[in-house]
Amino acid sequence: MAAQELKMFINGEWTGALSGETREILNPANGEVIAVSAEGAEQDANRAVAAAKSAFYEGGWWGTPASERARLLFKAADLLEERKEEFAKLETLNNGKPLREAEFDVNDSIACFRYYAGLATKPHGQTYEVSDPMQAVVIREPIGVCGQIIPWNYPLLMAAWKLAPALAAGNTVVFKPAEITPLSAVKLFGIFEQAGFPSGVVNLVLGAGPSVGQTLAAHDDVDKIAFTGGTATGRKIMLAATGNLKKISLELGGKNPNIVFADADFEAAVEYALFAIFANSGQVCAAGSRLLLEESIYDRFIERLVQRTKAIKVGDGMAEGTEMGPLVSEAHLDKVLSYVEIGKAEGATLLCGGNRLIGGAYEGGYYMEPTIFTDASSDMRIVREEIFGPVLVVQTFKDEEEAVSMANDTIYGLAGAVFTSNGAKAQRVIRKLRAGITWINTYHPTYNEAPWGGYKQSGIGRELGTFGFEEYTEVKQINTNLQVEPIGWYGS
Numbered sequence: 001m002a003a004q005e006l007k008m009f010i011n012g013e014w015t016g017a018l019s020g021e022t023r024e025i026l027n028p029a030n031g032e033v034i035a036v037s038a039e040g041a042e043q044d045a046n047r048a049v050a051a052a053k054s055a056f057y058e059g060g061w062w063g064t065p066a067s068e069r070a071r072l073l074f075k076a077a078d079l080l081e082e083r084k085e086e087f088a089k090l091e092t093l094n095n096g097k098p099l100r101e102a103e104f105d106v107n108d109s110i111a112c113f114r115y116y117a118g119l120a121t122k123p124h125g126q127t128y129e130v131s132d133p134m135q136a137v138v139i140r141e142p143i144g145v146c147g148q149i150i151p152w153n154y155p156l157l158m159a160a161w162k163l164a165p166a167l168a169a170g171n172t173v174v175f176k177p178a179e180i181t182p183l184s185a186v187k188l189f190g191i192f193e194q195a196g197f198p199s200g201v202v203n204l205v206l207g208a209g210p211s212v213g214q215t216l217a218a219h220d221d222v223d224k225i226a227f228t229g230g231t232a233t234g235r236k237i238m239l240a241a242t243g244n245l246k247k248i249s250l251e252l253g254g255k256n257p258n259i260v261f262a263d264a265d266f267e268a269a270v271e272y273a274l275f276a277i278f279a280n281s282g283q284v285c286a287a288g289s290r291l292l293l294e295e296s297i298y299d300r301f302i303e304r305l306v307q308r309t310k311a312i313k314v315g316d317g318m319a320e321g322t323e324m325g326p327l328v329s330e331a332h333l334d335k336v337l338s339y340v341e342i343g344k345a346e347g348a349t350l351l352c353g354g355n356r357l358i359g360g361a362y363e364g365g366y367y368m369e370p371t372i373f374t375d376a377s378s379d380m381r382i383v384r385e386e387i388f389g390p391v392l393v394v395q396t397f398k399d400e401e402e403a404v405s406m407a408n409d410t411i412y413g414l415a416g417a418v419f420t421s422n423g424a425k426a427q428r429v430i431r432k433l434r435a436g437i438t439w440i441n442t443y444h445p446t447y448n449e450a451p452w453g454g455y456k457q458s459g460i461g462r463e464l465g466t467f468g469f470e471e472y473t474e475v476k477q478i479n480t481n482l483q484v485e486p487i488g489w490y491g492s
């Protein structure tokens with residue numbers, strides 16, 4: 001396939017980087033070049049911010065009626081739906097995930113645009129009772145120019161989660177996808193252009209985090225920065241944002257506990273334990289990467305888990321029947337494999353997997369076996385650090401109290417799940433989990449209607465739902481005097 005040329009979208013025009021630099025984009029399934037992308041830098045981010053600022057103020061986007069913003073977002077959703085097969089294939093081509101997962105992401109993205117298109121026109125303010133003759137109301141207004149930075153694990157879906165609420169709330173945006181996965185974002189901005197968003201309202205800058213991303217995070221004319229990615233990068237963004245005290249929202253990492261009690265539905269718990277860690281090759285912030293098993297079912301559970309893990313079909317995401325794709329890049333694969341060595345050196349038992357898959361259909365790709373460690377103790381790095389790959393670490397607990405204590409023994413607080421047939425126990429445990437996204441007898445479902453985000457070092461703020469919309473608004477109180485006359489406070 002001929003490599004496509006990918007450009008940035010700034011102030012309503014497709015453009016290369018001012019420096020003329022480009023970057024090769026690779027297919028993780030075979031390492032082949034699939035596109036050549038403009039490699040923007042600080043000066044490109046600056047011109048996109050200037051365009052977004054001008055569109056917000058002089059261009060009048062700020063005053064655009066909610067109904068018009070809703071119309072444009074509904075139109076974008078319709079256009080995306082018309083081309084959903086193409087988008088799913090692009091996502092698999094660039095990220096490596098199995099096509100069935102990519103199709104799910106595209107449908108979820110369409111629904112996200114529709115959800116926020118609908119929300120734009122719904123009531124958002126408040127009135128509050130004060131004594132006569134005053135009338136008091138609260139309104140929500142857009143923040144202004146929003147910088148948005150996303151990672152490579154869900155290139156289209158993360159774009160939808162960021163762009164839809166920001167635009168619905170009336171902001172202008174400068175958006176940066178991960179440098180290695182720009183394909184679907186470029187097509188999405190083509191859809192925005194076709195839908196008719198005014199020039200400068202939506203801007204796409206391609207390039208690396210330390211240049212383009214850092215510029216957006218530090219820029220004085222960016223009023224809000226929204227970021228999804230690793231916790232270490234989140235810290236850098238937070239620091240950079242202090243210059244103009246811009247608003248921030250951060251969706252960061254996790255080391256999420258999946259607690260299985262002996263009374264859980266056995267086969268369902270096994271299947272969800274697999275899905276929790278191996279979906280998207282474990283490259284999921286909410287992945288169930290720590291499996292906590294009640295001691296009494298350990299042997300039976302592990303036997304079945306290993307048997308089913310070994311049967312997972314790893315391969316090219318485009319191939320029929322593939323259940324787990326490659327990792328996103330060679331650098332990331334190396335990082336995940338290094339954790340296998342760390343786990344072995346720490347004394348954990350490698351029960352299955354742990355190797356790069358090479359040769360034959362795997363040639364040139366970044367494939368890895370689904371991997372399980374047991375005999376892991378809470379002080380090990382493989383238990384404490386986010387590996388972000390198909391590596392499950394299993395520990396055991398004696399009782400409910402120990403399960404909760406182990407689950408919460410982490411700097412993170414993004415997600416967690418409990419499997420049990422005892423409803424009261426499920427509620428007790430879930431309420432004690434220090435995490436923002438929780439599940440009972442399931443793992444991973446996400447809804448556009450519900451807030452997504454974490455406690456502790458998993459982030460700041462929430463995406464999705466009304467919470468996610470509010471993150472893109474300022475709050476203004478308006479107090480109106482209904483009886484305008486001197487108040488006689490000072491003598492004449």
Ligand code: NDP
Pocket residue numbers: 149150151152153176177178179180207208209210212213214217228229230231233234236237251252253254284285335386387388
């Ligand atoms: P990063 O968090 O570094 O990347 C996420 C996004 O941030 C990318 O667009 C990246 O740009 C950008 N970025 C990088 N550095 C800066 C910076 N200084 N200022 C502004 N933006 C920046 O993830 P990595 O790809 O480096 O992965 C590292 C680890 O982070 C993973 O192994 C995993 O543990 C975790 N991670 C967590 C994710 C999550 O959803 N919670 C998602 C991805 C990673 P670019 O890539 O273009 O350089």
